[in-house]
Amino acid sequence: MDASTSVRYFQESNGDASFGACSYGEGGNTAGRGAKVSLVGLEKRFDAVGAVCGISLEIGSGEFLTLLGPSGSGKTTTLMMIAGFETPTAGDIAIDGRSVVGTPPHKRNIGMVFQNYALFPHLTVAENIAFPLKQRGMDRATRARRVADSLAMVQLPGYEARYPRQLSGGQQQRVALARAIVFRPRLLLMDEPLGALDKQLRENLQLEMRRLHAELGITFVYVTHDQEEALIMSDRIAVVNEGRIAQLGPPEELYDRPRNRFVASFIGESNFLSGVVRGIEDGFLIVDCGWAMLRAAATRPAPIGSAVTLTTRPERMRFVDPGAMPIGIENRMRVTVRETVFAGERCRYLLRGENGETLILKEQSGAATRRRAPGEMAEIAWAAADTVVV
């Protein structure tokens, strides 16, 4: 999106205090444009089934927050409650400090993008995008201008007269996006908007959405079950499982320091090893796994004698020569290679550990690395800092 369009988009301030007199240029000050969202003890029961069992969350102004979880986890229900299409059984939702639980959806002034785009088939692209402006009583000339700006922002200039059925999936999604932001909401909700698209298109649109978020500066709440998508796009991720938040934090934190087994296995791949805590040293735990003593970062309190599960990411492990003792790589294990899968830029190994555990190791391909064959015995090593207690 070019800066001049976005400048013009936000300079028509209509005396709107929330946009105020922000001077704007490329990478300009977007502070205060997004809504603050506060979820407090949110619950939703359908008959006897609890879909959402206590979700509390503070979303900052202009943040890109993703609700990530498997189907049925309650993430979509939570989004629907924020939008107003479901009423919470308990708890409160506040936007910019004001509770909205009693407000019907059409008065909440929130932008929303649906999974199957929900474009009105009987209206043209222009009429679709102008729809929210029409509800707000805007005059025809202003509507036309805003629609044109909106289309330019999603890179579909000139598409006004087309009908949704004449557009491809990606184009429809962009129109849906344009329609949801044309009335300048402070909050944009998205319910798995890229789910129906193919991989390449999805990746392109993911980047476009990130760019759009940066330009607009409003709060995005995004729902998806695709963890890779969440890692790419979000400022923070709330991993939702069975109606509760399993972990909340920036992508790196969720990836490097998962707090429980669910997050460790839902995001990326993980190896799990169990053992008993024998000691604590310099902020590291000494864990007895039976066949060796491992060191792990003390990411959570674990008294001596307690049983713990350790987890490490497959790409943090590497093959080492039996005798070698590289510095800072404290944990070692003898393994047998069970399966080798070459996948272009990486090689993925399925290994069998000392006690018969299955481990995954991912290694970047390169001239220096020797591909191991199934049946081979080898030694792997990884850093204590990369070992986390869940």
Added chain:
Amino acid sequence: MSYTGQGTATALIGAPATRPSRHAGAILLVGPLVLYMAVFYAAPVLAMLARSVLDPHLTLQNLVRLAGDEVFFHVFGNTLLTAVIVTLGTLLLGYPVALALSRMRGMAATVTLVVVLLPFWTSVLVRSYAWMVLLGRHGLINEALRGAALIDAPLRMLNTAFAVYVAMIHILLPYMILPIASVLRQVDPALPRAAASLGASPWGVFEQVVLPLSMPGVIAGTLLVFVLSLGFYITPALVGGPRDMMLSQLIAQQVDLLNWPYAACLSATLLAATLLLLLLCQSLPGVRGALRQSMR
């Protein structure tokens, strides 16, 4: 959801063509029925219609007489008027039911559907009889009003145009409700939500999204009810008065009087009006799709 089975008529005509060697077998299969219907149905009807211009030699005199016939115009006008009123009535009463039906789930939907389909379980004769029982001088409504001391003398409701309208609306309501409900059910449920999220009030959602998208069903239902109304006989004969005569009654009367040429002309007119309407509406843009969509 298939509410009516008649949509497959369009499916029949739309099937792909086949190789010539199968034609022989096809003719053997279809031939008997075609022959049968030609002999016992098509030929008789056509022969009767021919009486309008063959009397016994070719003449247009009967048609010309028709053009100047006051009784005919009165009856034809009444038939059209009745059809219009009944169509409007079924539309006004039927649309809300179709709307509600499309939104219901589970037991409520089943019950509503059963009630809407209930008239299909009763013949037109029985339904007309029901209205005779309700509207008669000593019928149920009058007896109830008299019993509640709300009136002294019985109201004249039977054998009036009012009775014809009410009874026909009652009988034809399902034909309006089902196509509309069928189309409404196919509307993506995300659309009303999207409209609400964009700021449309509940009425705005209906007016700007639901109503336009229901149009194919409305068109199909209107067409169906109107065409069926034109040809109604039993109901107006039973509950209507002599001044509310409809075209089919006039035809029957003329046949009783053995005025075959005249009856034939009237029949031709009725048939022509029916066919004209169907053809006219078929050519309107989107109507064919509307019919197909609502019969699914």
Added chain:
Amino acid sequence: MNRPALLSAVVLVLLFLALPILLIIAVSFSSATYLTFPPPALGLRWYRAYFDSSGWLDATWLSLAVGTAVVVLATTLGTLAALGLGRLPRAARTAAAALILSPMIVPGIVVAIGVYYAYARYRLIGTPLGLVLAHTCLAVPFVVTSVAASLSNFDRRLEQAARSLGATPWGAFRQVTLPLIRSGVLVGALFAFITSFDELIVALFLSGSGAITLPRRMWDDLRFAIDPTIAAVSTLTIALTALLLGGAHVLRIRAGRTPRV
């Protein structure tokens, strides 16, 4: 959206739809000689009046007999035609379909007097045969549409597969096609029966005085008096039709053509 206004309007219309019919059923169980609601006492006198009357019973038997004959004739002709229609060249198919389905569009009175006009010449008036011949034409469209619908769900290649596996054309039809379209045929047959059983307009002209069907008998009675016996007869016909249509519905669910409602 459960706006109270919409809901109450809907309930009113549904009452409007249901009440007249329910009242007839209720009245039929009244033991009073006049029409009144609620009935002073319940009883089966009008049912007894029906069963005691040879006039009514004769009419019923005739309608049943004619209906059965119509079912046989219409189902046979209609099923064969439905099977063959798909294989005709396009022009012939459209013409044939138009002829076969036209009774659904042509106003009943036009069909009735046309048929009367011709059948009178061959002394078919007042005979069950005349009724059967005419009713079949009215019933056939239902059979054809029903069978065609189940055929449209039927993959022709199944028959070809059977033949490639060694079945004769007739064998393939009997063992593969027929079972799959069976429910369509049955549903068509049920509708054919109901069409004939309830048919009045054609019967008015063709019954004469020798072949009085049940609807014709009811009509004659109605012209002279609103006899509560008719309420009993109506209730019985409603029950019969409901039974048959219920059966048709079950068959369609079994064939997967109608979602369970």
